[in-house]
Amino acid sequence: MTALVEFAGLGRTFGSGPQAVVAIHDAMGAIEQDDRIALVGRSGSGKSTLLWLVAGLDTPTHGTISWPALGRPKGDPFLVGTVFQVPSLVPTLTAVENVALPLLLHGVAERDAFATADAALERIDLAAVARQLPDELSGGQAQRVAVARVLATRPRLLLADEPTGRIDRHAAREVLDALRATADEVGAGLVVASHDPLVYDTLPQRWTISDGRVAVTGALR
């Protein structure tokens, strides 16, 4: 299977001189389509930095990273889908408009974009709130709308950064189930960065990160 992402000797240092912070140190790894990885580490251990590098949104200061199956993913939501701790929905748009937005911005015809957005919301059990504004949604619902927005673009790789950080346990489980179902449905690799035990209890593989050093510690599939 062609890897989605491969990296070796990967490093990211912020700043220089005595103030330099080595956020990622000499990391090696690969992510494939059927990977379901919990990226586990304390606050400040380097999880977000690694995700940004893997997404192609940041440039390493050392080593190499490539996307053999993706070309150059930089910011392309059809290649790499992202879900963050805060769902970052446009407050003046309804749930379905938020989900349709990346499609519309990338030239999908309005009718098709809304049909796809409605189907994605339905798939994640959110059809009932499709016409509501973000303010009218619970935290868990808003986060699942962000997952539906990813589902609608059918990316090859799905990256989530602390997606359960601000919601209760029940909602967290629903969000994780939605992320996993989305990855399964579109055939995407999945990496969820978190220090929430629910995340690493739910996903079969584990990468541990400590002071910027990444180790594969969980079961391999």
Ligand SMILES: Nc1ncnc2c1ncn2[C@@H]1O[C@H](COP(=O)(O)OP(=O)(O)OP(=O)(O)O)[C@@H](O)[C@H]1O
């Ligand atoms: N833009 C930046 N400039 C300077 N230092 C940074 C920058 N981004 C991250 N860092 C530093 O790099 C290290 C790793 O940060 P990172 O955000 O990747 O950790 P994290 O594990 O995602 O933490 P959290 O769980 O709190 O989000 C930290 O020491 C952080 O202060």
